[in-house]
Amino acid sequence: MKVVLPVAGKGTRLRPHTHTKAKSLVSVAGKTVLEHIIERLQAIEVEEYIFITDENGRQIADFMDCQFPDLKCHYLLQRERLGPAHAVALAATEIKAGDELLVVFNDTIFVTDLAKIPQLCADADGLIYSKEVEDYQRFGVNVIRDGYIVDMVEKPDKPISRLAQVGLYYLKDGAGFLDYIRQTIAAGETVKGEYYLPAVFMRMIGDGLKLKAPEIDAWLDCGQPETLLETNRYLLKGRHHIHGETIDSVLIEPVHIERGAIIRNSIVGPNVSVAAGSVIENSVIRDSIINTENRISNLILEQSLLGDSVTLVGSPRRMNIGDHSLIEMDQ
Numbered sequence: 001m002k003v004v005l006p007v008a009g010k011g012t013r014l015r016p017h018t019h020t021k022a023k024s025l026v027s028v029a030g031k032t033v034l035e036h037i038i039e040r041l042q043a044i045e046v047e048e049y050i051f052i053t054d055e056n057g058r059q060i061a062d063f064m065d066c067q068f069p070d071l072k073c074h075y076l077l078q079r080e081r082l083g084p085a086h087a088v089a090l091a092a093t094e095i096k097a098g099d100e101l102l103v104v105f106n107d108t109i110f111v112t113d114l115a116k117i118p119q120l121c122a123d124a125d126g127l128i129y130s131k132e133v134e135d136y137q138r139f140g141v142n143v144i145r146d147g148y149i150v151d152m153v154e155k156p157d158k159p160i161s162r163l164a165q166v167g168l169y170y171l172k173d174g175a176g177f178l179d180y181i182r183q184t185i186a187a188g189e190t191v192k193g194e195y196y197l198p199a200v201f202m203r204m205i206g207d208g209l210k211l212k213a214p215e216i217d218a219w220l221d222c223g224q225p226e227t228l229l230e231t232n233r234y235l236l237k238g239r240h241h242i243h244g245e246t247i248d249s250v251l252i253e254p255v256h257i258e259r260g261a262i263i264r265n266s267i268v269g270p271n272v273s274v275a276a277g278s279v280i281e282n283s284v285i286r287d288s289i290i291n292t293e294n295r296i297s298n299l300i301l302e303q304s305l306l307g308d309s310v311t312l313v314g315s316p317r318r319m320n321i322g323d324h325s326l327i328e329m330d331q
Contacts, residue, residue, distance in 0.1 A: 001100040002174060003046050006087040007034070008054035008078040022056035024106040025063060026222065027291055029235035030256040030273050033222045034060070036109045036235070038068055043114045044102070049073045050094050052087045083194030089181045101174030103197075105167030109231060111218035117170055124148070125209040126177070128201065129168035131219040139164035140198055142213040149211045152198040154191075166219045169197070180204050225305050232289055233271045244274065252286070283314075 024034040141161040143151035171177040221227035236254040244261030252269030260276035277293040288304040298314035
């Protein structure tokens with residue numbers, strides 16, 4: 001099997017964190033989003049990882065060389081931003097007849113057992129992984145009949161289906177799938193000038209191919225600060241890893257403190273990850289992600305996301321307050 005990972009894109013919803021790094025290299029629960037994804041792909045035998053990159057491609061390549069040096073990787077530059085289907089189409093030079101194909105978009109971390117692909121796809125041509133959601137109006141959804149997808153509706157007004165597509169796709173015939181993308185692009189089937197995969201899948205369904213929509217266990221959005229913090233909480237659940245140095249501090253489970261981090265005279269947690277090189281002093285931090293080489297002192301932080309090499313210094317207050325007082329202070 002070959003895996004296509006479209007990692008291009010500005011990650012505008014995560015700015016300013018994506019001004020200086022690829023969005024897939026943003027950290028959550030002690031690892032980058034890309035590292036979480038690659039680790040989940042270890043459940044299957046992958047012949048080659050094909051990355052569709054933008055100008056940050058060198059960052060991706062350096063990261064993979066450092067963290068996963070034994071994996072075979074190939075990098076292709078998407079020069080024009082013409083949509084997800086166009087990005088996947090760039091992998092055509094690397095996909096040969098007989099190649100199975102898994103397409104993984106990097107805005108989300110998935111939780112599912114990929115080793116079940118042969119079983120799930122025994123009587124189908126592909127899998128469009130999905131997740132049942134309440135706010136179906138925000139997503140493209142799959143309409144199912146007799147176990148197979150018969151339609152795909154983008155942001156439906158009525159609950160015709162709650163099975164949202166999650167950006168994880170398996171195709172038994174990878175080369176054939178890419179040919180369908182070529183046909184879709186040649187036909188000019190765009191939405192606001194971009195090519196999307198539902199048009200490709202509907203073309204396949206129209207030709208009689210069978211696609212299923214297995215539901216994943218968890219769909220963890222990493223596309224904006226609020227959802228990144230939600231994902232951090234989910235991934236830290238049941239974990240309490242303290243590899244750094246703690247001095248006269250209280251750590252409230254769950255937290256992830258990397259080796260090389262220092263916590264001094266502070267209360268940290270719950271749901272906090274602190275990266276190597278960061279120093280936290282005289283502070284209270286909860287529900288936050290603290291990246292590398294930060295310096296934090298005399299502060300209370302909640303639901304915060306700090307990039308690399310940030311210095312935050314507050315000031316302690318001295319008070320002399322009499323009886324029956326009510327004092328409310330903003331930081």
